[in-house]
Amino acid sequence: MNYTKVAIGILLKKNKVYITKGKYKKNIWEFPGGKVKKHENIVHALKRELLEEVGILILKFRFFKYVKYISLKKKLKLYFFLINKWKGEPYSKEGHVYIWIFLYNLKFFNFPLANDSVIHLLKKDIHFLK
Numbered sequence: 001m002n003y004t005k006v007a008i009g010i011l012l013k014k015n016k017v018y019i020t021k022g023k024y025k026k027n028i029w030e031f032p033g034g035k036v037k038k039h040e041n042i043v044h045a046l047k048r049e050l051l052e053e054v055g056i057l058i059l060k061f062r063f064f065k066y067v068k069y070i071s072l073k074k075k076l077k078l079y080f081f082l083i084n085k086w087k088g089e090p091y092s093k094e095g096h097v098y099i100w101i102f103l104y105n106l107k108f109f110n111f112p113l114a115n116d117s118v119i120h121l122l123k124k125d126i127h128f129l130k
């Protein structure tokens, strides 16, 4: 089984972060993003997925963390980006539940296991997220 590359955008606004309900498991939250297609690079996929899923054009972003995740069902290479500036009003174009929550409340939400290290970093120190 080959690795699937995934580009994920962590939208930050003041001390809040945009999270959305995963498509398949209703009690799992996720950051917007998706699979990198064959012909595209990670940043191209990030921009495409955020436009498709959240309706925004990302303007200011930076690479945050790479996570390699292996389970019985899937092998993922996840590339997480912090997004601080965008054009448009974020909302779920796919009609999924989405909310802005304070970073320190991330502990109350279930995320995929692969996100653990990223969630830990986001809760730790808000200031370096600029």
Ligand SMILES: Nc1nc2c([nH]c(=O)n2[C@H]2C[C@H](O)[C@@H](COP(=O)(O)OP(=O)(O)OP(=O)(O)O)O2)c(=O)[nH]1
Residues within 6 Å of the ligand: 006, 008, 023, 029, 030, 031, 032, 033, 034, 035, 036, 049, 074, 076, 078, 112, 113, 114, 115
């Ligand atoms: N979007 C997103 N996917 C995540 C996160 N953490 C995590 O392990 N994943 C996994 C779930 C999926 O197995 C994989 C790809 O995510 P996805 O289902 O959003 O991919 P996609 O948007 O291209 O999917 P699709 O709707 O086009 O079928 O990454 C996360 O925070 N956000």
Ligand SMILES: [Mg+2]
Residues within 6 Å of the ligand: 032, 033, 034, 035, 049, 053
């Ligand atoms: Mg997606």
